[in-house]
Amino acid sequence: MKNHDLVIIGGGPAGLAAAVSAKDHGIDDIVIIERDKEPGGILNQCIHNGFGLHTFGEELTGPEYADRFICQTAARKITCQLNTMVMDLKAGPDFKTVTAINRKDGIFQIHAKAVILAMGCRERPRGALNIPGTRPAGIFSAGTAQRLVNMEGLMPGREVVILGSGDIGLIMARRMTLEGAHVSVVAELQPYSGGLKRNIVQCLNDFGIPLKLSHTVTDIEGTDRLCAVTIAQAGPDGRPVPGSETRYPCDTLLLSCGLIPENELTRGAGIRIDPVTQGPVVSDSLETSAEGIFACGNVLHVHDLVDYVSLEAAAAGKNAARYIRGGRSAAGGTIAIRPENGVRYTVPAFISPDGTDETVTVRFRVDRIYRNHTIAVYFDNTPVSRRKRPVMAPGEMEQVILDRKKLAASPDLHSVTIRIEAPA
Amino acid sequence: MKQQELTCIGCPLGCTVTVTTNDLPGPDGENILSVTGNTCPRGDSYARKEVTCPTRIVTSTVRVRGGTSPLVNVKTASAIPRDKIFDCMNAIKDVTVTAPVHIGDRILSNVAGTDVDVVAARNIPSAEV
Ligand SMILES: Cc1cc2nc3c(=O)[nH]c(=O)nc-3n(C[C@H](O)[C@H](O)[C@H](O)COP(=O)(O)OP(=O)(O)OC[C@H]3O[C@@H](n4cnc5c(N)ncnc54)[C@H](O)[C@@H]3O)c2cc1C
Ligand code: SF4
Numbered sequence: 001m002k003n004h005d006l007v008i009i010g011g012g013p014a015g016l017a018a019a020v021s022a023k024d025h026g027i028d029d030i031v032i033i034e035r036d037k038e039p040g041g042i043l044n045q046c047i048h049n050g051f052g053l054h055t056f057g058e059e060l061t062g063p064e065y066a067d068r069f070i071c072q073t074a075a076r077k078i079t080c081q082l083n084t085m086v087m088d089l090k091a092g093p094d095f096k097t098v099t100a101i102n103r104k105d106g107i108f109q110i111h112a113k114a115v116i117l118a119m120g121c122r123e124r125p126r127g128a129l130n131i132p133g134t135r136p137a138g139i140f141s142a143g144t145a146q147r148l149v150n151m152e153g154l155m156p157g158r159e160v161v162i163l164g165s166g167d168i169g170l171i172m173a174r175r176m177t178l179e180g181a182h183v184s185v186v187a188e189l190q191p192y193s194g195g196l197k198r199n200i201v202q203c204l205n206d207f208g209i210p211l212k213l214s215h216t217v218t219d220i221e222g223t224d225r226l227c228a229v230t231i232a233q234a235g236p237d238g239r240p241v242p243g244s245e246t247r248y249p250c251d252t253l254l255l256s257c258g259l260i261p262e263n264e265l266t267r268g269a270g271i272r273i274d275p276v277t278q279g280p281v282v283s284d285s286l287e288t289s290a291e292g293i294f295a296c297g298n299v300l301h302v303h304d305l306v307d308y309v310s311l312e313a314a315a316a317g318k319n320a321a322r323y324i325r326g327g328r329s330a331a332g333g334t335i336a337i338r339p340e341n342g343v344r345y346t347v348p349a350f351i352s353p354d355g356t357d358e359t360v361t362v363r364f365r366v367d368r369i370y371r372n373h374t375i376a377v378y379f380d381n382t383p384v385s386r387r388k389r390p391v392m393a394p395g396e397m398e399q400v401i402l403d404r405k406k407l408a409a410s411p412d413l414h415s416v417t418i419r420i421e422a423p424a
Numbered sequence: 425m426k427q428q429e430l431t432c433i434g435c436p437l438g439c440t441v442t443v444t445t446n447d448l449p450g451p452d453g454e455n456i457l458s459v460t461g462n463t464c465p466r467g468d469s470y471a472r473k474e475v476t477c478p479t480r481i482v483t484s485t486v487r488v489r490g491g492t493s494p495l496v497n498v499k500t501a502s503a504i505p506r507d508k509i510f511d512c513m514n515a516i517k518d519v520t521v522t523a524p525v526h527i528g529d530r531i532l533s534n535v536a537g538t539d540v541d542v543v544a545a546r547n548i549p550s551a552e553v
Contacts (some may be wrong), residue, residue, distance in 0.1 A: 016427065044546075047483050047484070047497035047499075047545065048483050049481045049483055049499060059481065059498055060545075061483055061497060061545040061546075063497055063545055063546035064527060064545050064546070067527060067546070067547065148483075150495070150497065151493065151495060152494065152495075153485065153487065153494055153495045177484075178484060178509070178510075178513050179484075179513075197431060197432075197433050197436065197438040198437075200434040201430075201431050202433075202480060205431070206480070206509075207508065308452050339496060369462065390437050390463075391436055391437045391438075393436060396436050
């Protein structure tokens with residue numbers, strides 16, 4: 001049995017930034033546990049540029065962004081235990097039990113005063129997507145293809161169709177094209193793309209790759225290897241419109257259909273999960289329903305920009321440090337944050353009135369595209385702020401910053417409501 | 425006269441900007457008569473640059489000999505003209521480097537005659553023997 005003050009599960013950008021922040025807030029006994037052979041998480045396969053514009057003011061590639069944080073942990077002599085997978089987590093008021101496995105030590109247990117969950121997310125598997133047709137080889141998730149091409153140097157195929165226009169799908173359309181493949185179409189079920197405008201322009205338009213919105217795959221052909229897919233327009237009811245089918249001969253289909261937080265360990269520890277985000281429910285100190293267990297990054301909710309992951313993780317590290325130094329978790333009453341009218345969820349889900357930070361950052365996503373709408377905040381039924389936004393889209397995270405002084409000035413507050421409202 | 429439609433990438437609004445040019449080649453290739461559809465001035469300068477000299481940073485990978493990983497990812501040190509992207513890819517294609525490789529190491533100089541270097545964007549240590 002080993003003992004540590006803080007165990008961080010996952011050595012991606014979230015785990016690394018959380019470790020740096022906890023150390024800078026006075027915790028020395030920290031261990032990061034990472035199942036891969038190197039730290040950096042999913043950034044290691046994201047070789048395109050565009051990371052870190054907010055944090056470093058320059059456009060880094062994924063591995064360069066990760067390296068900045070790997071250097072920061074190395075400079076602080078923080079231990080990162082690689083090739084080690086956490087298999088189980090148990091909550092408890094005095095210590096948490098982390099069970100992990102690796103080749104050298106076999107199965108071992110650690111007692112930790114606090115734990116930070118930073119396991120990231122994984123791609124929605126194809127089985128969950130209900131596509132008709134056969135199941136030949138040649139169908140990959142976009143993230144798997146990204147790993148094959150960028151880390152193993154293997155090309156999944158030559159004639160490519162992509163289903164789903166999330167950023168990973170768009171990035172892979174360009175990457176496969178640059179490596180000599182032909183991408184004939186990107187089909188998206190929604191009437192809008194979930195990807196960034198910049199990726200539509202620089203990954204599709206630059207190479208003349210068509211984007212078909214409100215389209216879906218209706219048939220997959222091939223016995224051993226994929227030989228064609230059929231794409232049709234999706235009507236308002238989501239069903240294919242008869243006569244709108246086009247058949248694309250191809251040997252590869254990439255699926256870019258969204259990400260799900262990786263929360264098996266969290267569920268195993270009996271921690272409450274939000275049905276919308278599929279991540280743990282957290283307070284404004286990013287503490288889960290189990291005291292002393294915090295969460296940040298994609299395991300909490302799916303982020304589109306890694307810069308926000310780093311910021312959120314720094315807050316988790318700071319709060320875990322405070323907890324270890326003896327600050328108890330918030331006792332007593334809480335103020336619920338209620339997402340309403342177009343706001344799908346909020347992180348955090350509630351606020352402890354006795355928190356000490358000057359502001360509370362509430363991050364959320366909207367359920368569709370809104371133009372010239374307002375983000376309205378209410379304390380119980382009293383309107384407290386309104387901010388007009390020219391455009392909001394499900395693909396881009398929004399935020400509201402609440403002033404702790406204002407919260408403290410309303411001692412009987414039960415809930416804060418965040419709503420999207422139409423122009424007056 | 426020629427009209428081109430572009431999507432501005434300056435912010436999530438993504439304005440559709442229309443650029444009208446005449447056929448006489450101007451100092452930058454074409455003469456811009458008007459830019460419309462942009463909501464703010466950033467859209468105007470973006471559209472002018474996209475029509476006259478669009479540039480992109482190119483990222484890819486090259487093979488590594490004797491490293492802990494078979495590939496190292498690389499990037500152009502600054503943006504290169506968009507119409508040189510495939511020339512740049514062709515120049516990178518056959519390069520093999522030897523580990524160790526450090527972020528910022530020059531992999532190719534003056535790629536495809538652009539005056540821009542291709543540099544490593546990741547550290548690859550030598551494999552232990
Ligand atoms: C395929 C893919 C492509 C992406 N592309 C982009 C992009 O182009 N641009 C962008 O801004 N964002 C992109 N993202 C989002 C990006 O992942 C996040 O911004 C950021 O990497 C999230 O950081 P994280 O640390 O929360 O998660 P990750 O980077 O996923 O790190 C989680 C780490 O935890 C480890 N881990 C998980 N479970 C365990 C366990 N039980 N035991 C030990 N270790 C464990 C994993 O091995 C991993 O290293 C992409 C995401 C995915 C999945
Ligand atoms: S023109 Fe201005 S408002 Fe419109 S997308 Fe570009 S930066 Fe945004």
